Amino acid sequence: MNVSYLYSLLAVIILGLIAYVGAAIGLESLFGIVIPYLAILAFLVGFVNKVLDWAKSPVPFRITTTCGQQKTLDWIKPSTIDNPTTTRGVIIRMLLEILLFRSLFRNTRVEFKGEKVSYKWVIWLWLFAIMFHYSFFVVVIRHLRFFVEPTPFFVNALETVDGMLQLGLPGLFISGATLLGATTLLLLRRILLPKMNYISRAADYFPLFLIIGIALTGIMMRYFTKVDVVKIKELTMGLASFHPGIPEGGVSALFYVHLFFVSLLVAYIPFSKLMHMGGIFLSPTRNLANNNRMKRHINPWNPKVKIHTYDEYEEDFRDKMKDAGIPVEKE
Amino acid sequence: MKDKGKIIVGLVIFVVVLTFPFWYNHGVATQAPEPELTKKAKKADKCVEETAYMRKEHMQILDKWRDTVVRDGKRMYVNANGKEYMASLSNTCIDCHSNKEEFCDKCHDYASVEPYCWDCHTYPEEKE
Numbered sequence: 001m002n003v004s005y006l007y008s009l010l011a012v013i014i015l016g017l018i019a020y021v022g023a024a025i026g027l028e029s030l031f032g033i034v035i036p037y038l039a040i041l042a043f044l045v046g047f048v049n050k051v052l053d054w055a056k057s058p059v060p061f062r063i064t065t066t067c068g069q070q071k072t073l074d075w076i077k078p079s080t081i082d083n084p085t086t087t088r089g090v091i092i093r094m095l096l097e098i099l100l101f102r103s104l105f106r107n108t109r110v111e112f113k114g115e116k117v118s119y120k121w122v123i124w125l126w127l128f129a130i131m132f133h134y135s136f137f138v139v140v141i142r143h144l145r146f147f148v149e150p151t152p153f154f155v156n157a158l159e160t161v162d163g164m165l166q167l168g169l170p171g172l173f174i175s176g177a178t179l180l181g182a183t184t185l186l187l188l189r190r191i192l193l194p195k196m197n198y199i200s201r202a203a204d205y206f207p208l209f210l211i212i213g214i215a216l217t218g219i220m221m222r223y224f225t226k227v228d229v230v231k232i233k234e235l236t237m238g239l240a241s242f243h244p245g246i247p248e249g250g251v252s253a254l255f256y257v258h259l260f261f262v263s264l265l266v267a268y269i270p271f272s273k274l275m276h277m278g279g280i281f282l283s284p285t286r287n288l289a290n291n292n293r294m295k296r297h298i299n300p301w302n303p304k305v306k307i308h309t310y311d312e313y314e315e316d317f318r319d320k321m322k323d324a325g326i327p328v329e330k331e
Numbered sequence: 332m333k334d335k336g337k338i339i340v341g342l343v344i345f346v347v348v349l350t351f352p353f354w355y356n357h358g359v360a361t362q363a364p365e366p367e368l369t370k371k372a373k374k375a376d377k378c379v380e381e382t383a384y385m386r387k388e389h390m391q392i393l394d395k396w397r398d399t400v401v402r403d404g405k406r407m408y409v410n411a412n413g414k415e416y417m418a419s420l421s422n423t424c425i426d427c428h429s430n431k432e433e434f435c436d437k438c439h440d441y442a443s444v445e446p447y448c449w450d451c452h453t454y455p456e457e458k459e
Contacts, residue, residue, distance in 0.1 A: 052342075055335050147356075242358050
């Protein structure tokens with residue numbers, strides 16, 4: 001069995017311990033100020049750099065994946081979203097892909113049923129993925145309460161909806177639980193399914209463990225060990241307003257582990273598979289209309305070729321052709 | 332493809348949205364609030380538990396009080412030092428902390444926490 005997940009697990013545990021010990025021995029400003037700023041910088045520079053690099057890459061021909069009937073004769077019904085020929089179709093296709101993960105929803109599994117091959121529709125990956133992404137999105141938006149003063153209305157509204165179960169005190173946020181649940185399911189999927197396990201490497205597990213670490217430390221701080229939230233907001237507001245400082249009396253070391261994990265994740269995004277965050281918008285198999293047969297697409301870096309048309313040829317050699325008895329178009 | 336323009340527009344929007352906290356606060360540092368104590372609270376010096384504990388866990392105590400009082404009918408709370416208190420938000424807590432706005436709301440607003448105490452309890456008129 002492929003056990004590369006152990007490397008990632010070990011890496012995340014060691015990184016967590018580094019932050020825990022670091023905060024305990026008085027390196028609070030390193031883990032609370034320097035590293036978060038560096039991480040944001042690495043993210044912004046790395047992200048912009050990567051997207052600009054992609055923007056420079058030529059896409060000479062449309063390589064749309066066609067998942068339905070192409071537009072053809074009038075009496076054959078085209079599939080306008082799965083095989084779009086117009087910008088409108090492309091936009092709808094992209095929206096469905098980005099917001100609803102349509103291509104994951106289409107996932108099938110090939111199996112042998114006795115002698116026969118069967119294709120089964122399997123939506124688990126789609127389910128776990130959509131759970132994870134939306135939970136994480138809600139969690140990130142909710143965290144704006146630590147970085148903005150006064151807290152904007154949409155954050156309050158989201159908190160009300162997210163905490164509608166009113167379980168326990170501080171009230172349970174559904175998104176936190178589903179975030180941890182979904183990442184755990186995604187992890188188990190990679191570890192337990194033999195085919196998934198076979199193709200998974202340490203780089204596939206690392207972000208999962210990191211996000212599980214973030215969720216666990218966050219849940220610990222909110223529901224179990226408890227931290228002084230006002231002090232933490234003092235620190236985070238310092239970061240967001242460029243007046244960084246460590247609040248007097250300090251905050252729990254667990255908070256620095258949480259912050260360190262988040263910093264690592266943020267800095268790691270542009271250099272890893274997590275860059276699909278920007279990549280999905282730029283995937284040429286999805287964001288181009290399949291109009292290769294309707295429009296002529298000329299390769300932009302084609303060299304200028306000197307051409308000699310038949311008209312010019314005849315012009316040059318008309319007399320010789322006539323002498324040789326070859327028919328000419330113009331006399 | 333000639334989509335460089337569109338990509339750059341998208342990228343700019345992304346960066347602007349992402350840096351929302353930085354430009355929303357426009358570099359103004361806010362002071363973290365400090366709950367204000369009434370004269371009575373200052374005189375009493377000690378809350379039902381230690382201050383550091385109260386700062387982090389007061390909601391837990393209130394939650395426990397609600398359950399023991401409403402569901403079990405037990406009105407007594409014994410703190411870590413063995414001292415007895417009547418488990419009551421309106422009679423015990425608010426007896427000293429009679430300044431909701433300066434004591435409760437300040438930090439709750441700052442941390443964007445909306446306790447549902449006052450869904451059931453009414454708050455007596457502020458004294459100080």
